[in-house]
Amino acid sequence: EIVLTQSPGTLSLSPGERATLSCGASQSVSSSYLAWYQQKPGQAPRLLIYGASSRATGIPDRFSGSGSGTDFSLTISRLEPEDFAVYYCQQYGSSPMTFGQGTKVEIK
Amino acid sequence: EVQLLESGGGLVQPGGSLRLSCAASGFTFSRYAMSWVRQAPGKGLEWVSAISGGGDSTYYADSVKGRFTISRDNSKNTLYLQMNSLRAEDTALYYCAKGGFRQLVNYWGQGTLVTASS
Numbered sequence: 102e103i104v105l106t107q108s109p110g111t112l113s114l115s116p117g118e119r120a121t122l123s124c125g126a127s128q129s130v131s132s133s134y135l136a137w138y139q140q141k142p143g144q145a146p147r148l149l150i151y152g153a154s155s156r157a158t159g160i161p162d163r164f165s166g167s168g169s170g171t172d173f174s175l176t177i178s179r180l181e182p183e184d185f186a187v188y189y190c191q192q193y194g195s196s197p198m199t200f201g202q203g204t205k206v207e208i209k
Numbered sequence: 210e211v212q213l214l215e216s217g218g219g220l221v222q223p224g225g226s227l228r229l230s231c232a233a234s235g236f237t238f239s240r241y242a243m244s245w246v247r248q249a250p251g252k253g254l255e256w257v258s259a260i261s262g263g264g265d266s267t268y269y270a271d272s273v274k275g276r277f278t279i280s281r282d283n284s285k286n287t288l289y290l291q292m293n294s295l296r297a298e299d300t301a302l303y304y305c306a307k308g309g310f311r312q313l314v315n316y317w318g319q320g321t322l323v324t325a326s327s
Binding site: 203 | 308
């Protein structure tokens, strides 16, 4: 099983600041099968990034993804009030598919 | 518009069974893998199970293997999860999702709550 470890657990930032979230894998993950999701309280997850770096339909360009192998990251260039949420990485190229434990981006 | 509507959740005693359903619309159901993902109260996302578009390949998390069975009826555009021998730790919101093994999960339902408690 590929274990995904996200860091930090919580990120306290102000609107307008830059957020960088990390996702580390216990084994190499094909970039084609690495995704990022955003989840707000009481809502289902929403796809942000797939293939490690491709934005999903309708996702603003302040969200970007990068990385390969065992190290991936999600960057939000300038935090908007609606971006404060929990973010998860997921790999779906190896069974069992796995999620990271999540990073909470909270208002400082 | 893709829609996924889960049903079948509820309160069940430990050791009991439940069958979840997910009615899909807005896409060609049989062409896509489907998954179940759960989220315990206040916790993160946990992938539970996935099935290929034709239903011939299934995948399970170790935590549910041997107790849960995923299936689909492509004539009814419906996904199922039969859950047996439920445990307290199975208590969670269960999401149906479009996508699965090597297919991007790009749409989610709103979830159905399963509570295993005496």
